[in-house]
Amino acid sequence: MKKGTRQEIPRKAVYRLSLYLRCLHRLKINSIRTVSSEALAKAAGVKSTQLRKDLTYFGQFGTRGLGYDVEQLSTMISDLLGTNSLQPVILVGVGNLGSALLSYRGFEQEGFEIVAAFDAYPDRAKTRTVKQPIHGMDKMPEFIKEHSVRMAILTVPIPAAQEVTNTLVENGISGILNFAPIVLHVPEDVTVNNVNLAIELENLSYFIQH
Incomplete structure (x- = not known):
């Protein structure tokens, strides 16, 4: 997964990763396995275009027409944020x-x-x-x-x-x-x-x- 450099990635995009991660956690609690960019963006209070732009700073996520695998995306974001371990x-x-x-x-x-x-x-x-x-x-x-x-x-x-x-x-x-x-x-x-x-x-x- 190709990532942008520290200078290229806006701080607000990193901040929103945390918002997306919390939304994904709630989806997992409700046993939801996949989510569209529109649904995830709405839950996070942003536009779907903003969500997709944010994620492209860090690599390729999701499948066109199928959306995002909730477990996979939450794991990837946790890895990016360094919160997969204490x-x-x-x-x-x-x-x-x-x-x-x-x-x-x-x-x-x-x-x-x-x-x-x-x-x-x-x-x-x-x-x-x-x-x-x-x-x-x-x-x-x-x-x-x-x-x-x-x-x-x-x-x-x-x-x-x-x-x-x-x-x-x-x-x-x-x-x-x-x-x-x-x-x-x-x-x-x-x-x-x-x-x-x-x-x-x-x-x-x-x-x-x-």
């Missing part, structure tokens, strides 16, 4: 938000396991009821290398965000889910996805008022 993730910053994310059990169902957390004040953080071990920041570089971790969730205060990011990148982290409301500066081969709930609420507020 991926280790670390979390940095065990405050209220970090603790809530550590307690969330849904990540493992989607192929990700938070294997450890790190905090500037580990003894204080350890008073929180979470199953993952909580270490001091000085233990983070060694842990990343020993456990071959490539992804991190960042839930630290703004003043610490860039410095922590630098440490993560220097030790092999290449994907960061950033909850700190600040733009992080990273090398081109490192991907940062920003989650800013205030911006999302502002966006909703605009459309409510207009």
Whole structure:
């Protein structure tokens, strides 16, 4: 299966792969074996032309007139997203938000396991009821290398965000889910996805008022 290069593939197309995968999972639960591009696109809330275009970035899928094999397509998308086996993730910053994310059990169902957390004040953080071990920041570089971790969730205060990011990148982290409301500066081969709930609420507020 021929794939496009990292630069050729729009981030939104990769995002929509996750939408398609969830729709396919629901189809499997309902024992549906094949699905047309129109039906899958409708379930994902996109146009069928968009779905077909997205999939062509990654190879040839489906059979004209027959649609997509649900099991096969879901497996292929899982392979592309790297969620066909549990991926280790670390979390940095065990405050209220970090603790809530550590307690969330849904990540493992989607192929990700938070294997450890790190905090500037580990003894204080350890008073929180979470199953993952909580270490001091000085233990983070060694842990990343020993456990071959490539992804991190960042839930630290703004003043610490860039410095922590630098440490993560220097030790092999290449994907960061950033909850700190600040733009992080990273090398081109490192991907940062920003989650800013205030911006999302502002966006909703605009459309409510207009």
